[in-house]
Amino acid sequence: MAETATSFLTGFIEDLPDAPASDLEELTEASAAFREQVPETGTPFERIVHQVARAAGKGFTTAGPGYLAYIPGGGLWAAAVADFIATGINKYVGVWNAAPVLAQIEATAIRWLSDLFGYPAEARGILTSGGSMSNFSAIVAARRARLPEGFLDGTVYVTDQVHASVTKSAVLAGFPERAMRVVPRDAAMRMQPEALRHMVRADRGAGASPFLVVASAGTTNTGAVDPLANIADVASEEDLWLHVDGAYGGLFQLTERAHRAFAGIERADSIAVDPHKTMFLPYGTGALLVRDGTRLREAHSVHADYLQDLAEEEEIPNFTDYSPELSRDFRGLRLWLPIKLHGLQAFREALDEKLDLARFLFEELTESDRFELPWEPELSVVAFSYRSHAGDQNQFNRKLLERINASKRVFLSSTMIDGRFVIRACIVSHRTHRDRIEEAAEIIKKAAADLDT
Numbered sequence: 426m427a428e429t430a431t432s433f434l435t436g437f438i439e440d441l442p443d444a445p446a447s448d449l450e451e452l453t454e455a456s457a458a459f460r461e462q463v464p465e466t467g468t469p470f471e472r473i474v475h476q477v478a479r480a481a482g483k484g485f486t487t488a489g490p491g492y493l494a495y496i497p498g499g500g501l502w503a504a505a506v507a508d509f510i511a512t513g514i515n516k517y518v519g520v521w522n523a524a525p526v527l528a529q530i531e532a533t534a535i536r537w538l539s540d541l542f543g544y545p546a547e548a549r550g551i552l553t554s555g556g557s558m559s560n561f562s563a564i565v566a567a568r569r570a571r572l573p574e575g576f577l578d579g580t581v582y583v584t585d586q587v588h589a590s591v592t593k594s595a596v597l598a599g600f601p602e603r604a605m606r607v608v609p610r611d612a613a614m615r616m617q618p619e620a621l622r623h624m625v626r627a628d629r630g631a632g633a634s635p636f637l638v639v640a641s642a643g644t645t646n647t648g649a650v651d652p653l654a655n656i657a658d659v660a661s662e663e664d665l666w667l668h669v670d671g672a673y674g675g676l677f678q679l680t681e682r683a684h685r686a687f688a689g690i691e692r693a694d695s696i697a698v699d700p701h702k703t704m705f706l707p708y709g710t711g712a713l714l715v716r717d718g719t720r721l722r723e724a725h726s727v728h729a730d731y732l733q734d735l736a737e738e739e740e741i742p743n744f745t746d747y748s749p750e751l752s753r754d755f756r757g758l759r760l761w762l763p764i765k766l767h768g769l770q771a772f773r774e775a776l777d778e779k780l781d782l783a784r785f786l787f788e789e790l791t792e793s794d795r796f797e798l799p800w801e802p803e804l805s806v807v808a809f810s811y812r813s814h815a816g817d818q819n820q821f822n823r824k825l826l827e828r829i830n831a832s833k834r835v836f837l838s839s840t841m842i843d844g845r846f847v848i849r850a851c852i853v854s855h856r857t858h859r860d861r862i863e864e865a866a867e868i869i870k871k872a873a874a875d876l877d878t
């Protein structure tokens with residue numbers, strides 16, 4: 426079975442550069458083939474893999490070099506192999522003494538991430554299924570640390586560029602939607618720290634309990650980085666928990682350029698990063714880091730009689746006491762093994778390359794005076810629209826996106842900014858290189874010229 430699966434996967438990955446960037450045809454038929462009664466008897470493995478292979482070709486080719494939509498994922502082969510080993514040995518790492526050395530591996534991988542951000546020894550973290558869950562646990566930790574049990578007066582400060590998972594997390598954590606307070610931002614889409622300070626004071630004067638500010642280290646829309654050091658100043662003066670949502674951009678910290686842009690991030694109370702975005706790992710790998718680890722534990726640990734035989738935490742954390750989860754997969758190997766195999770330098774260089782590629786695409790499009798790119802890429806998102814000679818601009822750009830994606834060589838997505846339809850290319854995948862971005866620039870320019878007649 427392993428050999429058959431490996432041979433399918435090798436072929437799949439080798440074909441990625443030539444595979445269509447999306448295949449959205451005959452989806453109903455393709456899905457209908459899988460709408461069947463539960464089988465009483467088995468099917469030969471080869472046939473099953475064949476079926477799965479056909480299914481895998483449908484939809485967006487998220488693992489391919491042309492996928493520039495939303496925030497691309499990765500899919501390092503080494504991580505897939507790590508998962509194969511981890512699920513094969515099926516050891517449990519949620520409490521340390523069940524698999525002390527493997528739990529140490531996971532703790533070490535988390536420590537490596539914490540070191541990236543200059544976090545102290547008492548920092549703790551968890552590997553989550555992604556940024557949404559990291560943001561959720563961060564908000565729960567902040568709530569527990571800063572508010573009384575009756576917390577409904579608590580208010581959270583964000584900009585309108587914050588990721589929707591932050592609002593969703595606040596709602597899941599029990600806050601009414603009115604708890605979300607939207608701080609003005611500047612033309613570069615960054616939070617205005619002085620406006621934050623004024624809002625916090627006014628809200629407090631009106632009887633609310635400001636307790637949390639969520640800054641973005643790379644917004645999803647444009648990759649804007651909030652002024653973290655200034656926000657950290659306000660947070661410490663006003664006694665707010667500072668959470669940095671770095672689910673998209675946080676791991677660019679590995680590059681010198683982003684490291685400079687992120688100055689002050691080490692003062693955040695918590696940081697969410699997504700190795701399944703900016704470390705090229707498969708979907709399902711997020712991380713939450715908390716500077717004072719006891720805060721994370723206080724928010725997530727409860728006593729259970731049937732767990733009384735388990736050892737108290739010593740050097741190695743009982744991860745379940747820091748997370749909503751008890752049983753789960755051994756995510757640590759998926760993060761640790763690729764870093765061991767390739768070394769951190771390989772990730773640094775790959776991320777630097779993505780920053781260069783974004784800059785290159787930005788410059789290519791800027792050359793034409795009909796493309797509008799008001800946001801210089803701080804990280805690896807290039808957001809643009811085209812000013813057509815006539816007609817509804819939003820409608821034109823919607824059509825332009827369709828035409829770009831019809832090339833099947835690249836796949837982009839869009840967003841709305843201040844009422845404008847904006848197309849975005851997000852360059853993150855380890856399989857995306859200069860050749861594909863040159864091609865993307867050509868495709869985009871030609872599609873716009875063809876359409877604007």
Ligand SMILES: *Cc1c(COP(=O)(O)O)cnc(C)c1O
Pocket residue numbers: 496554555556557558588590641643644645670671672673674699711
């Ligand atoms: C992707 C993203 C999230 C959500 O992370 P998931 O891993 O998709 O759950 C949160 N914040 C930002 C800025 C993101 O880009």
